[in-house]
Structure formats: structure tokens, C-alpha cells
Amino acid sequence: MKNGLLLFVGIFASLALSWGGLALGSNAQLGGLAPYYDQLENRAFPERAPGIASRGKLVYQDLGCAACHTQEVRRPGYGSDTERKWGDRQSYARDYIHQERVLLGLSRVGPDLTNVGARLKSADDVYKLLYHGTATMPSFTFLFEERPAHAQPSPKAVAMNGDREIVPTPRAEVLAAYLLSLSAPADYPAEKAVNAIAPAKKEGEHK
Amino acid sequence: MTQVTSNALSESDTSSRWPLSLLLCAALKWLVLAGVLSVISTIQLHTPSFLADCSWLTHGRTQALQETIFIYGWAANVGFAVALWLLGRLGGAPLRGLGLLTAGTVFWNLGVAFGLVCIAMGEATGVPFLQMPAYVHPLLLVAYAAIATPGILAWTGRRQRATFATQWYAVAALFLFPWLYSAAQVMLLGAPVRGIGQAVVAVWFGQNLLSLWLIPIALAAAYYLVPKLTGRTIANYDFAPHGFWALLFFGAWTGTRQLVGGPVPAWIPTMGIVATLIVLFHYVIVALNLRGVLCGDKRDIALRFVSFGLVAYLIGGIFDAIFAFQTFAEVVQFTYFPMAQLKLALVGAYSFLILGAVYYLAPRITGLAWPSSGLIRMHFRLMVLGTLVTVVSLGMAGWTQGHALLDAKLSFAAIAASTRPWLLAATAGEAILLLGSLVLTVHFFLLQAAAGCSTFGSTAPAMEASAS
Amino acid sequence: MSDHPSPKPGSSSSLSDGELLHAHEQAVADKTDDRGSYKLLPLVLLFTFSGLIFFGGTYLNLFSGHFDPRIFDERALPHTVDTSVKMDPVVYGKKLYESLCINCHQPTGLGVPGTFPPLAGSEWINGSEERIVRILENGLKGPITVKGMNFGTVPMPAVGAGGANWSDDKIAAVLTYVRQAFGNTSGPVTEEKVVEIHAKIGAHAEWSPEELLKLP
Numbered sequence: 001m002k003n004g005l006l007l008f009v010g011i012f013a014s015l016a017l018s019w020g021g022l023a024l025g026s027n028a029q030l031g032g033l034a035p036y037y038d039q040l041e042n043r044a045f046p047e048r049a050p051g052i053a054s055r056g057k058l059v060y061q062d063l064g065c066a067a068c069h070t071q072e073v074r075r076p077g078y079g080s081d082t083e084r085k086w087g088d089r090q091s092y093a094r095d096y097i098h099q100e101r102v103l104l105g106l107s108r109v110g111p112d113l114t115n116v117g118a119r120l121k122s123a124d125d126v127y128k129l130l131y132h133g134t135a136t137m138p139s140f141t142f143l144f145e146e147r148p149a150h151a152q153p154s155p156k157a158v159a160m161n162g163d164r165e166i167v168p169t170p171r172a173e174v175l176a177a178y179l180l181s182l183s184a185p186a187d188y189p190a191e192k193a194v195n196a197i198a199p200a201k202k203e204g205e206h207k
Numbered sequence: 208m209t210q211v212t213s214n215a216l217s218e219s220d221t222s223s224r225w226p227l228s229l230l231l232c233a234a235l236k237w238l239v240l241a242g243v244l245s246v247i248s249t250i251q252l253h254t255p256s257f258l259a260d261c262s263w264l265t266h267g268r269t270q271a272l273q274e275t276i277f278i279y280g281w282a283a284n285v286g287f288a289v290a291l292w293l294l295g296r297l298g299g300a301p302l303r304g305l306g307l308l309t310a311g312t313v314f315w316n317l318g319v320a321f322g323l324v325c326i327a328m329g330e331a332t333g334v335p336f337l338q339m340p341a342y343v344h345p346l347l348l349v350a351y352a353a354i355a356t357p358g359i360l361a362w363t364g365r366r367q368r369a370t371f372a373t374q375w376y377a378v379a380a381l382f383l384f385p386w387l388y389s390a391a392q393v394m395l396l397g398a399p400v401r402g403i404g405q406a407v408v409a410v411w412f413g414q415n416l417l418s419l420w421l422i423p424i425a426l427a428a429a430y431y432l433v434p435k436l437t438g439r440t441i442a443n444y445d446f447a448p449h450g451f452w453a454l455l456f457f458g459a460w461t462g463t464r465q466l467v468g469g470p471v472p473a474w475i476p477t478m479g480i481v482a483t484l485i486v487l488f489h490y491v492i493v494a495l496n497l498r499g500v501l502c503g504d505k506r507d508i509a510l511r512f513v514s515f516g517l518v519a520y521l522i523g524g525i526f527d528a529i530f531a532f533q534t535f536a537e538v539v540q541f542t543y544f545p546m547a548q549l550k551l552a553l554v555g556a557y558s559f560l561i562l563g564a565v566y567y568l569a570p571r572i573t574g575l576a577w578p579s580s581g582l583i584r585m586h587f588r589l590m591v592l593g594t595l596v597t598v599v600s601l602g603m604a605g606w607t608q609g610h611a612l613l614d615a616k617l618s619f620a621a622i623a624a625s626t627r628p629w630l631l632a633a634t635a636g637e638a639i640l641l642l643g644s645l646v647l648t649v650h651f652f653l654l655q656a657a658a659g660c661s662t663f664g665s666t667a668p669a670m671e672a673s674a675s
Numbered sequence: 676m677s678d679h680p681s682p683k684p685g686s687s688s689s690l691s692d693g694e695l696l697h698a699h700e701q702a703v704a705d706k707t708d709d710r711g712s713y714k715l716l717p718l719v720l721l722f723t724f725s726g727l728i729f730f731g732g733t734y735l736n737l738f739s740g741h742f743d744p745r746i747f748d749e750r751a752l753p754h755t756v757d758t759s760v761k762m763d764p765v766v767y768g769k770k771l772y773e774s775l776c777i778n779c780h781q782p783t784g785l786g787v788p789g790t791f792p793p794l795a796g797s798e799w800i801n802g803s804e805e806r807i808v809r810i811l812e813n814g815l816k817g818p819i820t821v822k823g824m825n826f827g828t829v830p831m832p833a834v835g836a837g838g839a840n841w842s843d844d845k846i847a848a849v850l851t852y853v854r855q856a857f858g859n860t861s862g863p864v865t866e867e868k869v870v871e872i873h874a875k876i877g878a879h880a881e882w883s884p885e886e887l888l889k890l891p
Contacts, residue, residue, distance in 0.1 A: 004362075004363075007370070007375060008378075008382070010452065010455070011379045011382050011383060014452070014456045014459055015386055015455075017456070018459035019390055021478070022408075022460065022462075022463060023390065023394060023408045026403075026404050026407040027400045027401070029744035030401070030472070031400060031401045031402075031404055039762065039767065042770075042774070061331065061332070061333040062329035062331055064265055064267015064268045064270060064271055065267055067266055067270040067271070078533075080612060080615040090468075090747060090748075092470050092747060093402060093471060094402075096402040096403045096470065097401060097402040098402075099402060100399065101333060101399065102403055102405040102406050103333045104470075105541070106545070107543070107545075107546070108541040109252065109619075109623075110619060111619060133259070134619070135619070135624075136255060136623045138251070138256050138257075138265070140265075141259070142261075191745060191747065194743070194751060297692055297696065299693065369696050369700040370696075431695075434698075434699075440690075440702055443716065444702040446720060471747070472744045472745070473747055473751070474735075474739035474740055474742045474746075477738045477739045477749055481731040481734055481735050482731075484727060484734075485728060
């Protein structure tokens with residue numbers, strides 16, 4: 001190869017092709033995806049997260065929760081995602097259209113969080129998990145503060161330390177609001193119609 | 208200008224000594240830091256409570272930090288040094304623009320340091336391989352332009368019109384990084400694309416950072432070192448261009464295989480799987496071209512590093528292709544297994560190939576031999592042991608974890624218990640790698656100290672040493 | 676070379692950079708020399724590459740969902756499924772009824788005696804489709820008799836374009852619902868029928884019962 005220009009054009013084209021195909025191609029297909037308007041519910045899905053949840057997402061992002069938690073459910077029959085009750089259906093591109101930053105996650109050291117808002121009932125549940133941790137999750141004690149309890153302990157207190165109570169900091173509160181807001185809507189008719197037939201076909205092949 | 212003498216050639220080494228040494232010093236400092244953080248982050252995998260009270264060292268942050276330090280600190284700096292040195296050597300003239308290079312190096316490393324502080328403070332973006340906050344990246348791009356200038360000048364001002372495989376790979380790496388990096392920055396941080404498109408751009412960027420930037424630099428070094436060290440030309444060299452273009456044109460599409468089963472249209476991961484398969488053609492040609500190194504003189508340390516790196520690279524390529532397919536991806540996706548694959552590529556392939564080049568070039572830019580052959584041997588053995596232990600145990604941990612995850616009845620506590628022995632082994636492996644990095648760093652500073660003394664004592668050794 | 680990668684030119688076999696470039700350039704140039712001889716390696720590589728491309732192409736054809744953005748399961752293929760949402764008009768109509776009509780006509784459909792006429796068993800509801808479509812489209816004003824009782828003190832507001840701005844399919848759905856709820860057993864009102872009547876009358880003020888009773 002003696003032609004420097006050709007080399008340069010080739011190098012440039014190699015990345016430009018994949019960029020055009022993957023980055024621009026996917027954006028052309030999915031960038032205009034609209035929410036699904038459910039006439040019965042008279043609401044559009046997915047719904048926008050409330051402002052407090054968006055702030056909580058920044059806490060989720062800055063603590064690096066995505067290092068151990070994913071936010072995508074794989075289809076029934078591919079992995080055990082639906083059997084583990086992480087969701088009733090697989091995640092579709094439409095689920096992510098309102099997210100300012102998509103944090104799919106790389107690893108499942110802990111459970112998937114796509115529908116964690118449906119599993120955890122209240123902010124109290126979230127505080128308890130964050131404060132005490134589990135066998136696989138550390139306790140995030142720095143998200144809580146200790147303060148003297150008054151005659152009537154705060155309803156948010158997760159634990160008592162003598163006459164002092166341990167209450168969530170504002171960061172823990174917004175994080176809890178974010179986690180509770182995570183809940184994928186029921187299936188979208190358009191995606192369901194095209195993708196639902198496949199699992200039956202697979203079972204037919206196997207048996 | 209017309210005088211192409213051996214004097215002009217030998218000068219290229221000593222004149223670029225300080226800027227390249229600066230890059231290498233910076234790289235080694237980051238390598239040790241990355242090692243420390245890797246150990247911490249791996250300990251946190253089996254003992255989640257480790258350092259958990261410290262909000263700037265949550266597992267998420269240590270993970271982001273060690274990945275960023277390894278890529279933008281160690282791999283980038285050492286890659287710049289090696290790529291520039293190679294382009295200078297093959298350009299046949301001393302490197303020009305060294306002032307820019309020095310300034311660029313300083314600002315690149317300041318930028319990385321600033322970015323790391325930001326991540327530790329909680330400004331991480333959450334995008335793999337692009338964790339530093341958006342405002343750090345323009346500084347890095349400008350610094351990069353300054354660093355790459357000597358390389359581009361050496362390429363455009365080369366004395367011979369004929370080019371060698373090393374030059375293609377090095378030039379490709381230098382050109383593609385800013386293109387890739389700025390595209391990812393705009394599409395992910397500046398003006399993010401809508402919804403799931405971000406995930407596609409993120410894996411496209413992450414994979415290409417490896418396949419189109421780091422790996423080409425490592426291969427550039429390998430293509431240079433193999434004929435140099437064995438004294439024979441590259442076998443079947445006429446196929447080298449095919450290998451090069453196969454990596455560029457197919458390698459650029461491989462990233463999306465990670466999205467298999469994900470919330471993206473099926474063609475996107477399928478495209479990645481197919482590209483990962485076709486890129487095997489590149490591996491075949493690299494194996495064909497560089498096979499000479501495996502039967503070379505095993506006493507030569509650079510050769511031993513290159514041999515190990517080459518084998519790791521080829522095995523990594525085959526593993527990538529096998530585990531890209533849905534049947535296997537279903538098991539290993541979201542486990543420690545992809546971490547093992549990444550470790551194999553970044554440490555096993557990239558670090559080993561590039562360290563071969565460092566062992567080769569450091570004496571040539573300082574004009575002195577490495578002070579201790581014992582330390583070199585020790586470093587090599589620690590590196591080999593550390594890499595094997597880390598990759599194998601992370602891989603086994605991932606395989607165990609993947610199968611356990613498929614069984615919906617197994618709780619996460621049970622999964623953690625079953626992977627714990629492997630993760631303990633991986634921690635040991637990381638610790639061995641860290642020890643190896645420390646040995647190299649100490650040795651490199653000994654070399655620099657000796658070179659510093661000799662420079663101020665007498666200039667004779669430098670003159671004598673720069674002939675090859 | 677020993678363990679020390681010596682900076683000195685080691686053995687005689689080591690290549691200088693100039694030689695390195697030259698020797699490899701030569702290696703490529705030499706390729707054309709022995710054109711006549713049969714070489715196995717290029718063929719093997721060509722086969723390897725073609726094989727990979729062929730396998731990759733087949734795989735792509737099978738598992739890409741024909742590049743359809745709606746296909747997430749790589750085994751599915753785009754097919755002509757009608758993905759537009761067809762809802763059961765009764766379910767939809769009930770939802771609509773509960774969102775508006777229920778305020779006056781009550782959950783039981785019995786209305787309020789003297790103010791809001793009943794829908795259950797009403798001869799208007801179970802009678803001419805055209806009349807009730809017109810009532811919903813434009814409203815109703817004036818004294819009216821339903822099931823032998825007199826009403827008309829409160830006009831019925833328009834639900835169509837002049838009032839709540841319901842589309843024709845919503846009007847069809849809610850009428851279909853009330854014609855089979857509260858004990859009514861009349862047939863459904865199709866969307867086509869509503870569209871047809873809507874087109875015929877255009878914009879109109881509230882109807883009076885006398886006007887409507889003239890209709891068949």
C-alpha cells in the first residue's frame with residue numbers, strides 16, 4: 001500500500017460505515033418512536049417520570065448502581081428474567097423513549113430493576129434495603145443520617161440508635177422515589193403483535 | 208532534508224527521549240493506580256461491605272474509576288508513546304512537534320486526573336468507557352490533537368513512499384480515535400440521541416475503542432517487533448493488508464453483539480454477531496503473519512511478551528466469536544464472563560503486546576540497557592500468572608453465575624456463595640498483576656535514574672547505544 | 676539476544692528500519708513473479724473468507740427480522756399482522772360512559788326522575804339509530820317524553836364536534852355500550868353509520884324532539 005490518500009479514505013470509510021449503519025441507522029428507525037396512547041386508560045405509555053425521580057436517577061447514576069443492576073428484561077424463554085418476576089414481558093425500545101440517559105447496565109450481581117417499583121411497595125422498603133444491605137449488596141449508610149429523636153420519632157426513621165434516630169438524607173429520598181417510579185407499562189399492542197408468535201414456534205421445534 | 212543517513216535515523220531515538228519518557232512515566236503511574244482500584248473493586252464483588260461506608264469508593268465508582276484509569280491513563284499514554292515511536296522509526300526521521308507532544312501529554316493527564324476526581328465525586332456519566340463527565344472531554348480532545356501531531360508529521364513526512372503494516376495500524380489508530388471519541392461524545396453526552404439509541408451508540412463506541420484504537424496500536428507494535436526480533440520478514444506478508452481491512456471494516460460492527468436479547472430491534476445484535484464471526488478472518492491472517500514469533504528465541508524478553516500477547520489476542524478473538532451466539536450469550540450475558548473477556552483483551556493482548564514494545568524501546572530512547580534482567584523475568588512471570596489467574600477465575604465465576612441465574616429458584620445470595628471461591632481467586636490474580644506493575648514501575652524508574660545520571664555525566668553511552 | 680534487550684544491534688540477522696520497509700515491500704512485489712505456480716494458501720484464505728461471508732449472510736437473513744424496527748425477537752419475521760388497536764366497543768364504551776354520561780344518567784342508567792331521562796329500557800335508546808346519533812352529535816333541547824315521563828328542563832349537551840368533541844368512533848362505542856347495558860338488548864351502532872350520519876347533517880344546533888321524531 002503506497003497510496004496514503006487511499007489508506008486514509010479507507011480508514012475513514014470503515015468507521016463511517018459502521019457509524020452510519022449502527023448509530024444513525026438505529027436512530028433513524030427508533031428516534032421517532034412515539035409513546036403508545038391507550039384510549040381505555042386515556043393515558044400515553046410509557047409515562048414520564050416525575051421530577052423527583054429524575055433527580056433520583058442522578059443519584060443512581062453517580063453511585064454507579066448500573067455496575068451491578070441492569071434495566072432490561074429479556075424475553076420469556078431467553079434467560080430466566082420473566083420467571084424471576086422481573087417483568088411480564090421483554091423490554092422494548094419504546095420503554096426508554098423518555099429516559100435522558102439510558103442505563104441498561106452490564107452485569108447482574110443484583111436483580112434487574114426494570115420493574116422494581118412494582119415489587120417494592122413503599123419508600124420504607126427501599127430505605128430498609130439501602131440501609132441494611134443484603135448478602136450481595138453493601139449497606140449504603142452514607143445515604144442516612146443520625147439525629148436526635150424527638151418524643152415522636154420520624155415516620156421515615158429506619159432504625160434507632162439509643163435515643164437517636166436514623167433517617168434518610170434527601171439523596172436517599174430522591175433515590176427511593178426513582179426506584180419506586182421504575183415500572184414498565186403493560187404490553188404495547190404493536191410490539192406484541194409482531195413478537196409474540198415466536199416463542200410458540202420455538203417450543204414447537206424443541207418438542 | 209535529502210540526507211537519509213544512519214545518523215538521522217539514530218537521532219530519532221534520543222531526541223524524543225524526554226517526551227516519550229514522560230508519556231511512559233504517566234502511563235506507569237496510572238497502571239499502578241488502576242491495579243489498586245481493580246483489587247478494591249474485585250474485593251467488593253465477593254465482600255460487598257468492603258469500603259462501603261466510603262461514598263466515593265462504592266463498587267460502581269471503583270469499577271468506573273479502574274476502567275477509566277486503565278483505558279485513558281495506562282493504555283492511552285503507553286499507546287501514544289509506542290505509536291509515535293514506531294511512526295518515527297519507520298518515517299526515517301526524528302519526530303517533529305515534540306513541544307506540542309509534551310504540552311499535550313501534560314494536559315491529557317491533567318484532564319484524566321480531573322475526570323477521575325469528578326467520577327469519585329459522583330459526576331460519572333454511567334456510560335461504559337465514557338465515564339468522565341462531558342466537560343472533561345473537550346480538553347482531552349485538544350490534548351490528543353497535540354499528542355498525535357508528531358505521529359501525523361512523521362507519517363506525512365516519511366522518507367520512503369513504501370509503507371509497512373505497522374504504519375497502517377498506527378495511523379488508523381491515531382485517526383480513528385478522535386473520530387470515534389467525538390462522535391460518541393456528541394451522541395451520548397452533548398446532544399444525546401433519543402432513548403435506546405444511546406445503548407447502541409454506547410456499545411459501538413466501547414467496542415471500537417478497543418478494536419479500532421487500542422488493538423491497532425498493539426498490532427502495529429507486534430508487526431514491527433516480530434521481524435525485528437526474529438530477524439526474518441513477516442511470513443505471508445502479502446496478506447497483511449487483508450487482515451488490516453478486515454479488522455477495520457468488520458471489527459467496527461462487532462460491538463452490538465452485547466445487546467443480544469435486549470430492547471433493540473433484532474437486526475442490531477445480529478449484525479454484531481455476524482461481524483464478530485467474519486472478523487475471525489482478521490485473526491487468521493494475524494496468526495499467519497506473526498506465527499514466526501512463537502518459534503523465535505525465547506530468551507528475548509520482548510519476544511516473550513509479544514508471543515503471550517499474540518496467543519491471548521487470538522484466543523480472545525475465538526472466544527468473542529463463540530460467545531457472541533445467542534445460545535451462549537444467554538448464559539454469559541450480564542455475568543463476570545464478559546469481564547474476563549475484556550480482561551483478556553486489555554491485559555492479555557493489549558498490555559502484553561505493548562509491554563513487549565516498551566521493553567524494546569525504553570533502552571533505545573534512554574540509551575541504556577534495563578538495569579536488571581531479574582526484575583524483567585519477575586515482571587513477566589507475575590504478569591503471566593496474574594493474567595491467567597484473573598481471566599480463568601473471572602471466566603469460571605461468570606460461567607457459574609450465568610448457569611445459576613438461569614435457574615429462577617436460586618437466590619442472589621446462593622449465586623454469590625457459589626461464585627465466591629472464583630472471585631477470591633480473581634482478587635489474588637489482580638493482586639499479582641498489581642505486584643507486576645509495581646515491579647515494572649520500579650524498574651523503569653531505575654532505568655530513568657541511570658539514564659539521567661549518564662546524561663549529566665557523559666553523553667557517550669547515549670551515542671553508542673542508539674545505533675539500531 | 677539475552678534477557679537484556681540490548682540497545683546495540685544484536686545479531687547480524689536483525690533488520691534495520693530501512694531494510695524492514697524494503698524487504699516487506701519486496702515481499703509484496705514478488706508475488707507477481709511466480710504467477711504460473713499453483714499456490715494453495717490464497718485459495719484456502721479465499722475459501723475461509725467466502726465461507727465466513729456466506730455463513731454470516733445466511734445468519735443475517737435468518738435472524739435479522741428483515742431489519743424491521745418492530746422485531747425484537749430475532750426468530751420473528753415481519754408479517755402482515757394488523758397492529759392497529761381494535762378495542763371491544765363495549766369495554767371502550769363503558770369507559771367513555773363512565774367518563775362523562777354517568778354524571779347525569781347515573782351508574783344505573785336510570786337517570787334522575789324529572790331532570791335526567793333514563794337510558795334503561797328507553798324507547799329512544801332502543802329505537803332509531805339515526806335519532807340517538809344526532810342527539811349525541813349535536814345535543815337535544817326541548818320537552819321530551821321518555822317511558823311516559825316528561826323531561827326537558829335541562830338540555831342534553833352535544834358530545835360530538837360542538838360539545839365534548841368526541842370522535843365518531845367514540846360515539847359509536849358509547850351508543851353500542853348503552854344499547855346493551857342496563858337491560859337493553861339492541862344491536863350495536865357501527866362507526867361507519869355514525870360517520871355517515873355525521874357527514875349528512877354537518878354542523879347543527881341542538882335538535883328538538885319534534886324534529887327527531889319526524890325521522891324514520
